Amino acid sequence: MPGQLGPLESETSKLRNLETLDMLIEIILEAWIALRRNLTRSFLTMLGIVWGIATVTLLIAYGSSFRSILVHGFDAFGKSVVICWPQQTSEQPGGQRAGKKIVIEQADVDMVKATAPLVKHVCRETVNRPGISYGDRMVGTAAVRGVCPEYGEMRNEVPSEGRWIDAGDELERRRVIFLGGRIKEQLFSGRPAVGETVEVGGVRFTVVGVMARKIQLSNYFSSDDDSAWIPYSTAGDLWNTRYAAVLLFEPLAPQFEKKAMAQVLAAVATRQNFSPTDPKAFQMFGRDEFRPVIDALTIGLQVLLAFVGTLTLGIGGVGVMNIMLVSVDERIREIGLRRALGARKRHIKLQFLAETLLIMILGGAIGVLLSYFIAWAVGTLPMMGPLFEDDSGQGDIHLRISAMTVVLSSAVLLVVGVISGLVPALRASKLDPVEALRYE
Numbered sequence: 001m002p003g004q005l006g007p008l009e010s011e012t013s014k015l016r017n018l019e020t021l022d023m024l025i026e027i028i029l030e031a032w033i034a035l036r037r038n039l040t041r042s043f044l045t046m047l048g049i050v051w052g053i054a055t056v057t058l059l060i061a062y063g064s065s066f067r068s069i070l071v072h073g074f075d076a077f078g079k080s081v082v083i084c085w086p087q088q089t090s091e092q093p094g095g096q097r098a099g100k101k102i103v104i105e106q107a108d109v110d111m112v113k114a115t116a117p118l119v120k121h122v123c124r125e126t127v128n129r130p131g132i133s134y135g136d137r138m139v140g141t142a143a144v145r146g147v148c149p150e151y152g153e154m155r156n157e158v159p160s161e162g163r164w165i166d167a168g169d170e171l172e173r174r175r176v177i178f179l180g181g182r183i184k185e186q187l188f189s190g191r192p193a194v195g196e197t198v199e200v201g202g203v204r205f206t207v208v209g210v211m212a213r214k215i216q217l218s219n220y221f222s223s224d225d226d227s228a229w230i231p232y233s234t235a236g237d238l239w240n241t242r243y244a245a246v247l248l249f250e251p252l253a254p255q256f257e258k259k260a261m262a263q264v265l266a267a268v269a270t271r272q273n274f275s276p277t278d279p280k281a282f283q284m285f286g287r288d289e290f291r292p293v294i295d296a297l298t299i300g301l302q303v304l305l306a307f308v309g310t311l312t313l314g315i316g317g318v319g320v321m322n323i324m325l326v327s328v329d330e331r332i333r334e335i336g337l338r339r340a341l342g343a344r345k346r347h348i349k350l351q352f353l354a355e356t357l358l359i360m361i362l363g364g365a366i367g368v369l370l371s372y373f374i375a376w377a378v379g380t381l382p383m384m385g386p387l388f389e390d391d392s393g394q395g396d397i398h399l400r401i402s403a404m405t406v407v408l409s410s411a412v413l414l415v416v417g418v419i420s421g422l423v424p425a426l427r428a429s430k431l432d433p434v435e436a437l438r439y440e
Contacts, residue, residue, distance in 0.1 A: 042359060045323045046362060046363040048316030048317075048320070049316045049363030049364060049367060050316075050364075052312045052313030052316035052416075053313060053363065053367030054367040054368070055313065058375065058401075060302070060305065060309065060408055061399050061400060061405050062381075064302065064405065065398050065399065066302075067302060069396075070294060074218060074290065076214050077216060078154050078250070079287070080250055080253070081155060082250070082260070082264075082286035083220060083248055083284070084248070084264065084282060085246055086101075088102065089274045089275070090280040091275045091277070091281075100281075102268075104245075104247045104268075105244070109123070111267045111268065111270070115263065115266070115267045116267050118251055118252050119251060119260050120249075121249060121250045122150075122250075122264070123150050123151050123154065123249070124232060124244035124248075125246050125247075126241045126244050127146070127221050128201075129143055130201030131201060132144065133187075133199045134197075142183050142227065143228070145221065145230070146230055146235025146236075147165070147230075147231070148232055149164070149166050149167045149231075150250075152229075154250045155248075157211055157229070160181075160210055161194050162193075162209030163209045165208070165230070169231045169234070173234050173236075174206075175230075176208040176230065176231070177198060177200065177206070177207055177208065178207075178209045178230075179207060179209070179211065180211055180214075180223075180226055181210070181211055181212055181225045194207055194210060200230070211224065213225055220246070232244075247268075249264055262276075264284075265284070316363075316416075317360075317420035321421075324356050324420070325423070325424045325427065327424070331428075332431060335348055346429070348428050348429040349425045349428065352429075353421040353425040356421030356424065356425070357417050357418070360416070361413075368409065368410075374399075375399035375401050380398050381396060
């Protein structure tokens, strides 16, 4: 039938495939024999590739770890939380004067919950610095922040001891407090804090939870390490909390952030009678504000490091190319003899390309093993740990070489190897057989 191979054609195709495979095996064996003739030269040539591939692999691993630490530092603020700052109006809707002061009250929270379906959580936050003391120890500058129970999820406040503030604490106005990592160390040193009683502005509070030290690259009011949290309702026992300092909300999903911001602005603007298009009345800051900065820093650094590593590997590739060009000059008579015996240009070309790639592959394999050894020997490199006085290692560079890193390094190696091998291979294949046999 048309489109189907007959028995004879099928056998012919199998024979051709076997001949091609035999030819490739023969070329690889000849390349290995050629390299063994000059073991010292081959080994020294290979060293440049070993160092080059190890450099590429380690730099890619470094860039990947650097990116993960920066992203973790920004995520510590809250993965999709938006902070809203009340300001003053700059437009005059409905005949009202500009310069009206915007405030945040519980009615605004209720309005957002009723009219903003894309908002998952919304919360007021108030802040003061009344001083926290335990025995004869006192922290007078700590930010004490009154918040709702959902705040912990929105701001990624994960307890290392005890628990976060819950709905019962808010409803019953309990005098409970959650301490940041540095506050706990200043008041209790290495002692357990959960269950102990501290004084906030002269009022006794029970410590219900403590947060571990936080690698945090963005904050407001104060870093989370230097803060303490109490229920918003309880904060009213210490200072006037009718007007909150900020409004926080979390959209249903990060991709809805812009639409959720518009809904929140419309809700607050409707209740307080100002224009939702007024850019100065109610300012919002979400992750979209600084996500381009994170990506530009981290991805740019990764590309730069990969480029530097590729240049290093390229220098090794140039060394291989030079040695192979010398090898072509040394073997001109051999090339002429092979051409006279029937070898085609493509056979000569494949022969020298195979020798180059064999050097690159062997050097690459040794280089990858060397990079694993260096990563194991180095372990971690200090980065943000000393800056945040953190010795847990979460802010340090970890040279972990992933499978993807090896794949990327191998791809770069293959490209450099082909480019390095083509020049001597083309030169060898273009030699005139007659002139090559006469070469002295």
